[in-house]
Amino acid sequence: MIQEVKVGAWLERRVRTNSNQTTSFLWDGENVLSTPSMIAEMEETCRLLLKEQFLNNAEWDSVGTLVNVVHLAATPIGFEVLIRSKIYSVDGRRITFDVEASDGLEKIGSGKHQRFIINIPKFKSKFDSKKSRMMLRSFGKTIKEA
DSSP states (O other), X not given: OBOOOOTTOEEEEEEEOOGGGXXXXXXXXXXXXXXXXXXXXXXXXXXXXXHHHTBOSTTEEEXXXXXXXXXXXXOBTTSEEEEEEXXXXXXXXXXXXXXXXXXXXXXXXXXXXXXXXXXHHHHHHHHHHHHHHHHHHHXXXXXXXX
């Protein structure tokens, strides 16, 4: 069952950063929480907000469609980050969130994230159809090149 998604709903998650989330180019050893990893945690917090509070059916979930986030400060690996997500607007199945991350000393990131609510079986069917078309197209090019 899908419940009406409400502006103002929020979720907070605490995440301990780990070595899989680090940059690798600044200096030897574990570095800082990377921007893609911070954004991935923000996205997952938004997804969980929808899933836990509004999408009470296994056939429904959401996918990310837009990210507009700034990474403001470095956080060492191994420390906890607080991720906050709040629904900013609802346009049908398109949901926009305010997102923020902090590390206990300062805000490390903030911005907007947008997700689209999907029916998983329908989404998978469309995906499988596209994949088949792409494979046929790729196979056709391979035959022509031979």
